[in-house]
Amino acid sequence: MALSAEQVDAILRQARAAKVASRALAVLGPDRRNEALRAIMDALWADRAAILAANTEDVASARAAGEAASRVDRLILNERRMEQMMESLRQVMELPDPVGHVDAAWTRPGGLRIERVRVPFGVIAIIYESRPNVTVDAAALALKTGNAVVLRGGKEALRSNAALVAAMQAGLARAGMPEKAVQLVTATDRDSVDVVIRAKGLVDLAIPRGGAGLIARVVERALVPVIETGVGNCHVYVDRAADLDMAEAIVINAKVQRPSVCNAAETLLVHQAVAEAFLPRVARALAERGVEIRACPRTLAVLGAAGGRMERVVPAAEADWDTEYLDLILAVRVVDSLDEAIAHIERHGTRHSEAIVTDDPAAAEAFLARVDAAAVYHNASTRFTDGFEFGFGAEMGISTQKLHARGPMGLPELTTYKYVVRGTGQVRG
Amino acid sequence: MALSAEQVDAILRQARAAKVASRALAVLGPDRRNEALRAIMDALWADRAAILAANTEDVASARAAGEAASRVDRLILNERRMEQMMESLRQVMELPDPVGHVDAAWTRPGGLRIERVRVPFGVIAIIYESRPNVTVDAAALALKTGNAVVLRGGKEALRSNAALVAAMQAGLARAGMPEKAVQLVTATDRDSVDVVIRAKGLVDLAIPRGGAGLIARVVERALVPVIETGVGNCHVYVDRAADLDMAEAIVINAKVQRPSVCNAAETLLVHQAVAEAFLPRVARALAERGVEIRACPRTLAVLGAAGGRMERVVPAAEADWDTEYLDLILAVRVVDSLDEAIAHIERHGTRHSEAIVTDDPAAAEAFLARVDAAAVYHNASTRFTDGFEFGFGAEMGISTQKLHARGPMGLPELTTYKYVVRGTGQVRG
Helix, strand or coil, X not given: CCCCHHHHHHHHHHHHHHHHHHHHHHCCCHHHHHHHHHHHHXXXXXXXXXXXXXXXXXXXXXXXXXXXHHHHHHHCCCHHHHHHHHHHXXXXXXXXXXXXXXXXXXXXXXXXXXXXXEEECCEEEEEECCCHHHHHHHHHHHHHCCCEEEEECCHHHHHHHHHHHHHHHHHHHHCCCCHHHEEECCCCCCHHHHHHHCCCCCCCEEXXXXXXXXXXXXXHHCCCCECCECCCCEEEEECCCCCHHHHHHHHHHHHHCCCCCCCCEEEEEEEHHHHHHHHHHHHHHHHHCCCEEEECHHHHXXXXXXCCCCCCEEECCHHHHHCCCCCCEEEEEEECCHHHHHHHHHHHCCCCEEEEECCCHHHHHHHHHHXXXXXXXXXXXXXXXXXXXXXXXXXXXXXXXXXXXXXXXXXXXXXXXEEEEEEEEECCC | CCCCHHHHHHHHHHHHHHHHHHHHHHCCCHHHHHHHHHHHHHHHHHCHHHHHHHHHHHHHHHHHCCCCHHHHHHHCCCHHHHHHHHHHHHHHHHCCCCCCCEEXXXXXXXXXXXXXXXXXXXXXXXXXXXXXXXHHHHHHHHHHCCCEEEEECCHHHHHHHHHHHHHHHHHHHHCCCXXXXXXXXXXXXXXXXXXXXXXXXXXXXXXXXXXXXXXXXHHHHCCCCECCECCCCEEEEECCCCCHHXXXXXXXXXXXXXXXXXXXXXXXXXXXXXXXXXXHHHHHHHHHCCCEEXXXXXXXXXXXXXXXXXXXXXXXXXXXXXXXXXXXXXXXXXXXXXXXXXXXXXXXXXXXXXEEECCCHHHHHHHHHHCCCCEEEEEECHHHCCCCCCCCCCCCCEECCCCCCCEECXXXXXXXXEEEXXXXXXXXX
16 A cells, blocks of 8 residues: 555544544434534535635646646536535435434234334445535535545545535534534545545445546445446437437437436437438437447448438447447447347446337337336436436435445435334243 | 366356346246246255255265364255245245335426336345255245346355256246256355356345355455345343343343354343342353353452352453354443443444343433444344344345345345336436
8 A cells, every 4th residue: 555554544533533423413313414514504605715715726736737628627616616505505405304214114923013214324435536516415415314424535626625624524513513424535545545445344335426447446445335326338229119309309318418427328229120210310410419420330321321421420349339438429220129229238238327219118118127227218318317307306426236226316325224123022932 | 266267257157147047037027936936946846855865965075074063964954954945935935026016106397207116136146155055045035036146155065056956947947937047156166256256247246145254255355246244243231221030031032042143142231230130140041051151340240249150251351342152152241321332332243133121211212223233122132133033034144234235134125126217208408
């Protein structure tokens, strides 16, 4: 490890402090937890000058280091983004509190009364990249659900994150709340991530949020349970029985509306029966929006025969079917059947969001039943896989694994349960 | 790796075959899945002579290798145990089927209809030690929930497991079911476990069942999601307001009724206000049942002053508070308060099962709320943490982690969910 023993100890001390704070949080009532949110909201707003000053330094460093404009943009905080942050905190306060909810309760023949009760995890670690708003969002969702949080953000945002966390801790302290419930790991060496995700007994859950490399590294090295998030190689399949106007609108929306996010479509599959009718028109619509097409041979043949302009159409390589472009690029493939579409998704998909466009109810139901993904869509855009679009009012990320949470994670997904068993002296016979 | 490339390939081929079979299983209806259980039940019974012959060889090898009698006993199959296996399969068939259950359904303002539907994981890997009945139990619970299963049992039971799996596969094939849904990894090198638990994309969930060493190794090396099971350092806390007759009965039951299992108690905590009244009588009752006491200094003092015989009482070392004896040994400690009891459990417990004995409702509720464990008990034995005792009718293990499942895992815990979204052309604005 490149970290010194002192640095490792410091991180473990933070995790331990978070654990202690989590015990206090867990037994606060929902009103008190909302007071904690109110306290961090007030403190962030009161300290916004210091926060924006720290952020200005981060942004200047990123620009000086030649970071891409899109990365610099994600790093920027300003008065308007601070206002959005406040609005987001207000929304979280208004959400129903899952903690203490009794999922189920029953009495056994011997008289034992068993309740399955929602409880916080304890300490949730969030490993993320450069967006400082994640610092506040993650802390708010954790506090709302009675969890402490250990934050390990990207080093480009370190000064911003430190200012945000200092404000939140001060706010919690002023309100008489366990301020150590929000911890920021300031060591920026990559090994500091390992200390966090291997702190069994202190960290109850780790959620990596970021690119595929970050997530793979966390999964590889973690000893604490992990929820994988975010990698989305999503498909839209246009069936032989599709309404082609609807199909075009869905493909354009899924690809173009916000190409940089995980629920954007990366591959279009078209049934051969509608390839000639659909491909030229969708190619035109995509070209108008600056989308490059990576086409299978049959797609190339159809588009060539249709005589359209093909500047933005190139042959697909095998790797294209597995690529999450996060950009204005779409792989396009003609398939012979619904089965072939499902097999393609099975082979190349990342189990995130998959859509079929069809007016054939049997085809729709087969697709919805057989495709293995967090969210499967009939006649709608993949872009709806999102905690807000689903109506959860919040989102800690989109899980692409099957354990615990799948798809958008709202507040209930940030809790676990325990069995509370009340007896009158029962022993086992 | 000590495995040859061919061996690794063979295991991955098995996992892939299981994945393909899981797709077929997932779309069978509940009646058809029960037919699969009926098919393996009939085949196991028909092939029992071959199974028992294979088991006789395993048992002879284990005896020749000088295995402990308790380990040999766990390995043994006989006609009676085969009958129990059949009865257990019948019970699983009768359980309600969680697959396809709609947990929640709602319509968004834009008209999207969202359903959260229970679906199988796909392929579940079970890593276990020497009990061949686990082979059949795990396969049955997996098939019932639409999952394929990759079994990696202990090498002592290899011949038994091979015979059991051959029978089950033959039964599935005769019934026209995907027989590759049940796979046994026959390489007994420890590295073969690694191949299974690192097969991302093929194995959806790994459940280690066995000793602490096995579980730690799986957690350390797995890339697929894991549910940790079974390690239980469980406590009974006898409060100042306890009914001492009830307390004695619960302590004896929790320690003695079956000491080798994870929900047996390993440490007794006694409030100082009742130490003089309770410790001598419980020590006597424990001694009568052959239980050795590892006592804290205050416990030693109380027992010494009470003038009882102390052959089976020895001073506790610090390590005793962290030891899962799985034997007729009990650590005993006097605490000053409920808070000290909770702090002790927080520090030394494994979040499995924890009990308070008290007639004080406030103490009981504080303990139930503040102790972080899969199951918390008021006035009942820790021995009830069990899928059958909870009324689940089945159990795949007892989870000691917080992600996905906590405590006894029944059929619903062997499923995940997906969001099925039906639209009429919705796109995101």
